[in-house]
Every structure is written in structure tokens, then in C-alpha cells.
Amino acid sequence: MDEIRTGNRRSIRLARKLPLSYVLLAKGRGRAPRGGCTGPTVAQVAAVCLSSPVPDNSYTGQGERAGPVSHSDSTQVAQSTMAGGDNPSVICRAVAPSRPHGSIVPSERGDLSPAPGQGGSLGLARERTNLSALGLSPRVIATIQNARAVSTRSLYGSKWRVFEGWCDGRGLTSYQCSVPDILCFLQDLLEKDRSFSTIKVYLAAISACHVGFECSTVGQHPLIRRFMKGARRRLPVIRRTVPEWDLSMVLEALSQYPFEPLGSISLKLLSFKTALLLALASAKCVSELHAFSVHPSCTKFSLSRDMVSLKPNPAFMPKCFPAFTSEVLELSAFHPPPFSSLEDERLNALCPVRALRTYMNRTSAFRKSDQLFISWAPPHGGNPISKQRLSHWLVNAIALAYESKGMQPTGGIRAHSTRGIATSWALFRGVSLKDICSAASWASPHTFVRYYRLDVTNISVAHSVLGVGSA
Numbered sequence: 001m002d003e004i005r006t007g008n009r010r011s012i013r014l015a016r017k018l019p020l021s022y023v024l025l026a027k028g029r030g031r032a033p034r035g036g037c038t039g040p041t042v043a044q045v046a047a048v049c050l051s052s053p054v055p056d057n058s059y060t061g062q063g064e065r066a067g068p069v070s071h072s073d074s075t076q077v078a079q080s081t082m083a084g085g086d087n088p089s090v091i092c093r094a095v096a097p098s099r100p101h102g103s104i105v106p107s108e109r110g111d112l113s114p115a116p117g118q119g120g121s122l123g124l125a126r127e128r129t130n131l132s133a134l135g136l137s138p139r140v141i142a143t144i145q146n147a148r149a150v151s152t153r154s155l156y157g158s159k160w161r162v163f164e165g166w167c168d169g170r171g172l173t174s175y176q177c178s179v180p181d182i183l184c185f186l187q188d189l190l191e192k193d194r195s196f197s198t199i200k201v202y203l204a205a206i207s208a209c210h211v212g213f214e215c216s217t218v219g220q221h222p223l224i225r226r227f228m229k230g231a232r233r234r235l236p237v238i239r240r241t242v243p244e245w246d247l248s249m250v251l252e253a254l255s256q257y258p259f260e261p262l263g264s265i266s267l268k269l270l271s272f273k274t275a276l277l278l279a280l281a282s283a284k285c286v287s288e289l290h291a292f293s294v295h296p297s298c299t300k301f302s303l304s305r306d307m308v309s310l311k312p313n314p315a316f317m318p319k320c321f322p323a324f325t326s327e328v329l330e331l332s333a334f335h336p337p338p339f340s341s342l343e344d345e346r347l348n349a350l351c352p353v354r355a356l357r358t359y360m361n362r363t364s365a366f367r368k369s370d371q372l373f374i375s376w377a378p379p380h381g382g383n384p385i386s387k388q389r390l391s392h393w394l395v396n397a398i399a400l401a402y403e404s405k406g407m408q409p410t411g412g413i414r415a416h417s418t419r420g421i422a423t424s425w426a427l428f429r430g431v432s433l434k435d436i437c438s439a440a441s442w443a444s445p446h447t448f449v450r451y452y453r454l455d456v457t458n459i460s461v462a463h464s465v466l467g468v469g470s471a
Contacts, residue, residue, distance in 0.1 A: 124157055126175050126209035149317075151387070159205035175210050182206060182218060183227055196235040203228065243454050244417045245398055245410055247280075247425060253401035255349035262349070262358050267376040272397035274359040275373060277352040279394055279418040282329050283426070283440040286394070286415055290387045291316035292329075292372040294360055299372070301357065306333035308353050313371075318441060331356075391415035420452040428456050 124145060131141045145153065160174075166185055167174040185206075189199050207219040218224060259265060259273050279289060291312035293299065298311040310329040312318075334351035335344045348354065367374055368382035373390055375383045385393075394415040402409035423436050433445045442448055 124153055124160065124205075124208055126160060130175070130209070130211055155201060156205040156208055159202045160209050163202065163206055177210075179213065179221055179223055182210075182224065186224075186227060186231070190231055190234065196232055196237065199231060199235075200228070239451060240420075241455055243421050243424070243456060244413055245402070245421075247421050247456075249405060249407070250276075250398055250401040251350055253404045254397075255346050256404070258404055259401075260349050262355065267362055269400070270355070270359055270362060271373065271376050272393050272400065274352070274355040275390060275393045276397040276418070277350065277355050279415075280422045281331055281352040283419055283422045283436070284329070285419060285441075286387050286391050288312060288316075288318060288441065290371070290373070290385075290390050293370045294367070294372055295370045298370075299360075305357060306336050306353065307331065308356060310372075394418060420454050421456070423448055423452055424454040424456045427453070 127145065128141050131144060132138075136144070148156070163185060164174045166188075167177055167181070170181075172181055186199060186203065189202060194202075203219055203224070207217045210218045212218060213221055253259065254273055254277070259269055262270065262273075265273075275289065278284075279286075282289070292310050293313045298313065300309045301307070308331050310331070311327060331353050333348075333353045335347040336351070337345075337348065339345040339348065363374055363376075363382070366382040369384040371384035373385055373393070375381055375385050375389075392415075395413050398413055399409040419440060423440055426436055426439075427433070427448075433448070436448060437443070437445055440448065440452075
């Protein structure tokens, strides 16, 4: 609708394009809200009704935003590391649904995952329309779109909306535009200093929603593939070669106050410490840690309580599926009692089995989900946390460890850095590449060597060679 005007009443002039719901649904003068996350209320009397080509989305509301997941022996790697509603039938389908708003924001009120159906329920509506044009039923379309993770669908949806806005400003049809138009958009991203990985996400979102060219998708077109190869050369990926933070200092802090004694510290610190120790001992990524469950079929302690076997929720699908070799994480106690020295007692404070057992006992009274890591803060205590919140836990644990030692944490600490630091120290202490890749769920050693291996040696090669001539 290019222009909308009323009869003899005050006219409405649209200085910019607005969602259709602001015009057809909002009460009053049809003015779009300037802030907030609440959508417009439904008008009591609809003055305009338009037919819509968008198919019925009754099956994709839950599929686009599923709720949080409720539900290899890496001991060698672990020890090496440690040592170092409204009725929808009333609302006419002709009205475009409002876009999702809001995001997960860290706060002291708690760590709560977004509710099902919230934030990204419209994810890839354009893709659903394309699939519907092929004659597929809504249930089949929902299953096909479920091949992508919820976070991926939400990310693609946001990138596609940016591309739609770019096309609207140039009078182009976003889902049918030509190859030169798509290349022009990608070039604009390149000249705005977007990273190569960001450009790849935009291209993936366009490929998912565009109708394609003959028998190929947008990403498979020869010119676009050559463009991406050229962009890769212009935007080389700079990989870190040294650790972002000091593992030995963080482990020393975790074995002392305020992270000890384990039985009397706050549940917040216990949650941070358990998550960080489990991440370091397992070399797992955040999504795999997030998938662990306390259900008896997934978490089993030995009779002596000095070993634990952890399995992810059966519904969890890792990125490297089906080449996922380490489905079971087995951990044994680290320097268990009786202690032969004070050093053994200090190292036992870093035992992930001990921390996990204490954490599960402390949270069993108010737990509302089988997911391993749950919120500790009221009023959402006991609810499962999101993957983003779990990432914050890992970063906060490292930062608090630095502060407890009277040091300022380094900037740019990422939760994913635990993977590279843990596996690099394991390699330095003699763990084989095969065991490292099995623990970290890497199908090939090239992944570790190319992206994760860090220089954790105390003495560089140059100094060791030059030191040969010394006494």
C-alpha cells in the first residue's frame, strides 16, 4: 500500500514504510509506537480487509520458536587441563502479524530462557511462502524448516529483513531480484567493513528465502560463489594464537575463596564454578553443555560417587551431526580423598565431579526442568537457562576469578575460548590428537590445528634454541 488516506477526517501521511498492522489494527490515529516491545491492539471494527498470499502459520508457531531443551572418554583431557491467549480464528489472516521483538538481556533478576513462541516466530515467513507454492502442506513445511536450529532461523529472519528493507528502498522484489542486485547488496556489506562470516550469514538467509535461479539456489550461482571467494581474500580471518586469559591463574582462584568452601558458597558462585569446570574438563562448546540433562537416563554417578557419565538430551542435534562421536562424557574424580598432601586437597577443589554433584544436590529442591543448568535467581529460580545465559556464566566466572586475585580481567573474553585453551593445554601435556578430537567432537584434527590450537608453552621455541649455548 503506497498511500492510505481517510475520508473527510484527518488524513494519514506515511513518511516512511510501516508494518501493515500499525495501519489496520492500531486504535486512535494509526500512529506507530516509538518504543517498547508490545504490539498494537486489535481494532474492534475492521474497516479494511485484504487477502493475503501468506499461508496458514498455525503449524509453525511452535516450530519456529521451540522451548528450551529439557532434556569418549575425556577424562585424560580433563585431568591434563585441570592440572594446568487470544483466539486466532477471530483475527483475520489478511492482517500481517507483528514482528517479534526483544532479546535475551543479562540482568540480576535471573537467567530465563525466552518463552516458547516468542522472538522469531515469523523467522522465515518468505521461505514458507516459497515452499507452499510448491504444493507442500503446512505440516511438511514446518518439518523442513525445523532442520535449522531455532537460533539459526531467528538469525536468518533478522538478516532477511535487512535485505528486504534494502530492496524496498530501490523498488526491487526481494525474493525475485536478480544476481547483480544481490551482488550489489553484498558489496555494500563489504564496503561497510562487515566481517566475512557476517556476509556469509546474509547470503545464507537470502538463499533460504529467495526463489533461486532455475535449478540452483542463490548461494550456488557461479558469480556469487566467485564473489564470495574474492571477499574471502579481501577479508582474511585473523585467528588468535595466544590465550585470551591465564588458565593457571583462573584455576588457582577457583580453588580458593570466594569459590571455596563449596558447601557454603552462594548458589550463583557454585553455578559459575560448575559450568566453567565442566567446560574446561570436557572441551565442549556451549550448545553441548546446554544440552546436558539431569534425567536418570542421561546423568549417572557411580556407586562410589567418584565417576559420572553425562549424556545430552536425545533431541539435541550437534553441528557435526552425524559425525558426533562423543555422545557420552565420562569424568572421574580429580585427586579424590583421602589426601596425601595439602596440594592434593587444593587440586580436589577443581574436581568437576565434586562440583557437579554439589550443584545437583543444591538445585534439586527447586528444579523445574531436567536441563542441567537452571536459573539460580528469583523469581525465575529453577527454570532452564538459555545458551546465551550459559555463555555469560562462563565469562563471569573467568572475570570473577581475575577480580578475586586482585587483577583486572582482560577485555574481549569469550565463552568459546574455553575450547581452545583446554585442548591446547591437553596437547601440550601429551594427550593425543585423536583423544582431543574425540573429546571436543571434531571429525578431523585439521579443525583443531587451524582454528583452536594456541601457544600455551612457557618457553618459546626461539628461547629454547638460543638457550642451548648457555651454561
